[in-house]
Amino acid sequence: MTDKPTSETFNWDEVPANNGPIAQEDMCKASQAFDQWFACLTVGKQLSNYYRYGEKRGCGKHWSKLKLCMGLKLRSGESRKEILREYREKDEAERDSLPNVLDVWTRRTANGRITFLIFVA
Numbered sequence: 001m002t003d004k005p006t007s008e009t010f011n012w013d014e015v016p017a018n019n020g021p022i023a024q025e026d027m028c029k030a031s032q033a034f035d036q037w038f039a040c041l042t043v044g045k046q047l048s049n050y051y052r053y054g055e056k057r058g059c060g061k062h063w064s065k066l067k068l069c070m071g072l073k074l075r076s077g078e079s080r081k082e083i084l085r086e087y088r089e090k091d092e093a094e095r096d097s098l099p100n101v102l103d104v105w106t107r108r109t110a111n112g113r114i115t116f117l118i119f120v121a
Contacts, residue, residue: 028069028084037062 039045040059049057068087072080 028065028072028080030066030069030073033062033066033069037066 037059040057040062046057
């Protein structure tokens with residue numbers, strides 16, 4: 001630990017000032033991100049994912065969001081907006097690239113009628 005007083009080790013002038021209220025779409029709440037990350041790690045969520053998909057659920061996406069929200073706290077308003085916009089665009093592109101219900105389920109027919117649906121992974 002350093003012997004310097006706090007005023008010499010941390011410069012409050014470097015912290016951006018709060019420029020009024022922040023729009024809802026420009027916010028990233030660390031408490032919500034932490035709750036989502038922690039919920040992902042719970043036994044119930046992991047068992048449910050293992051039952052459905054046969055593997056442990058990766059919680060890296062939630063951890064990345066938590067780190068992003070924590071890092072945005074000391075950013076200026078414009079920088080925060082730009083980073084969140086890039087994050088949302090990347091998240092939407094990733095979500096759109098994943099298979100949807102029509103890609104996952106295939107109809108199997110026998111004698112012209114649907115007998116059952118099969119999951120295609």
